[in-house]
Amino acid sequence: MSLTTSRFGRLTKLSAPRINELVEKLTSRIRRIRNESEATSVYRFRTIVLLDDFSGSGSSYYMAKPDGTVGGKIAKFFDALMDENNAHARS
Numbered sequence: 001m002s003l004t005t006s007r008f009g010r011l012t013k014l015s016a017p018r019i020n021e022l023v024e025k026l027t028s029r030i031r032r033i034r035n036e037s038e039a040t041s042v043y044r045f046r047t048i049v050l051l052d053d054f055s056g057s058g059s060s061y062y063m064a065k066p067d068g069t070v071g072g073k074i075a076k077f078f079d080a081l082m083d084e085n086n087a088h089a090r091s
Helices: 016-034 073-082
Strands: none
Touching: none
């Protein structure tokens, strides 16, 4: 499988409709490869790769806070993945 721009999210937060669209495409293509009917379960992504363009300091992506917790875009993305009510977690 080749990587095309349609497989990349150019933001740190993808919208729920876009996530659902990606999962539907993934499910459809896996079902076609496996010759499965529509009655089988929905497939999910197993791997997510985050890329940085290295244009800045990177400190806004992941930073320790004085209280010992972490903040930044990567921490927020991880929190979204762990929140089962969030579309990111269902992808």
